[in-house]
Amino acid sequence: MPPDAPPPASPLPDRPEPPRFPVNLAAPDLAPWQDGNAGIPGVHSFAAEEPGPHLLVMALVHGNEIAGAILLDRLLRTRPVPLRGRITLAFANFDAYARFTPEDPTASRFIDEDMNRVWDEATLAGPRKSSELKRARQLRPVIDQADVVLDLHSMLWPSDALILAGRSPRAAQLAAQIGVPPVVVADDGHAAGRRIIDYARFADADGIRAALLIEAGQHWEEATVATMEASFRRAARKLSLLPPARGEAALPRGRIAHVTRTVTATTCRFTFLREFRGGEVIPERNTLIALDGEAEIRTPHDNCLLVMPSPHTLRGHTAVRLAKFD
Structure with missing residues (x-):
């Protein structure tokens, strides 16, 4: 190479270095909730005598999104008592969560693959094996029993909170009625695989069930936990599972974007x-x-x-x- 020639360009990495954001939440001890009470580890279910809808609230589909784990830990310590129907709380990816550390908080998103990209029948029923697929198959029976799913997530990059409703107009309308977060996004998902909200049980145009993905704010911020709790309580009240809140101000319907x-x-x-x-x-x-x-x-x-x-x-x-x- 001539002495005045520029140095060769460095190849761009296919896996960029993740950014560093502060971790302003303490990861809770989930040992008391490992066994569950519904026959599936990490799944806790509470039923009323009066029949009604079954609301499933899921956290830790991604092991580093600890805000949802904090909310479920708080709810389990006070034990939700539904007026009718059933409320189920589920910790999804215990194994990934066990690797969470504030020093490298993005590294524990999953063990082998993204648990929110495996929810199609061919993958769930197929021969492929991974830590996340094993857990998804274990959780599938309770997901199959739910009428409404709130899948609690948070975001790495700065963003306004929103609700993802997938392809289902029914889910989008429910999300708009909940109103927290106030923006509802109807989308077709990811090329990399189907999410829980894309699972056939909830995406069926002729069905009566709905699943919502709550993107409640940035990872590791208390405001994100607060948004998750507000979304859960408004959903539970909308379904008449919890009593109305005294003095709670009426909210406008959420705005739907396609x-x-x-x-x-x-x-x-x-x-x-x-x-x-x-x-x-x-x-x-x-x-x-x-x-x-x-x-x-x-x-x-x-x-x-x-x-x-x-x-x-x-x-x-x-x-x-x-x-x-x-």
């Missing part, structure tokens, strides 16, 4: 042109927001809602969803 494009990174060089926050609305269509290698990513319509943009996106994973309000 995803018009799911942007999946096709290269390891996906880059946003600037820092975007989830929930940001881009006023003008055809605005350039990112590059995927040489390919331009532009907003397909005016007033385009950015749903959970991920600045560090692996090839084959969702970088952002673009949505339009009803």
Whole structure:
């Protein structure tokens, strides 16, 4: 190489270094809840004498999203008593959670694979093995019994809280009635696999059941726990499982936005042109927001809602969803 030639460019990593965000929550001791009371480890169920709907609240589908574990721990210490029907609380991925450490809080998302990408019949009933699939198969009976599922999640990157309703208009309407968080996103999921809210039992257009994914705010923040609790209590009251709260102010219906494009990174060089926050609305269509290698990513319509943009996106994973309000 000539002495004045520039040094060769370093190859871009296919797995970017994750960012560092402060951990402002203490991971609870879940040992008292390991056995459960419903015949499945980590699953606790409480029924009323009067029949009614079955609400399943799930936490720790991702082992590092500890806000949901904190909420379920609080609820179990006070023991929810439904007026009718049944409330079930389930810790999903104990094994991943056991690896959680504030020094490396993103490393415990899963053991072998993302538990929220395995919920199609071919995968659940197939021969493939992993820690997450084993647990999903173990949890499947209680999920099959539920009428409504609240799947509690949090987000790494700064973003407004929202509810994901998947493909089901029924789920989107329920989410809008709950109203916390106030933005409801109807989407087609991820190329990498089906989520719990995409599970056939809840996605069936002729069915009567619904599943919602609550993206309650950033990981490791107390405000995220508070949003999860508000969402749970409003859902339980909407289903008449818990009594009305005294003096609780009426909330407007949530706003429903439909995803018009799911942007999946096709290269390891996906880059946003600037820092975007989830929930940001881009006023003008055809605005350039990112590059995927040489390919331009532009907003397909005016007033385009950015749903959970991920600045560090692996090839084959969702970088952002673009949505339009009803």
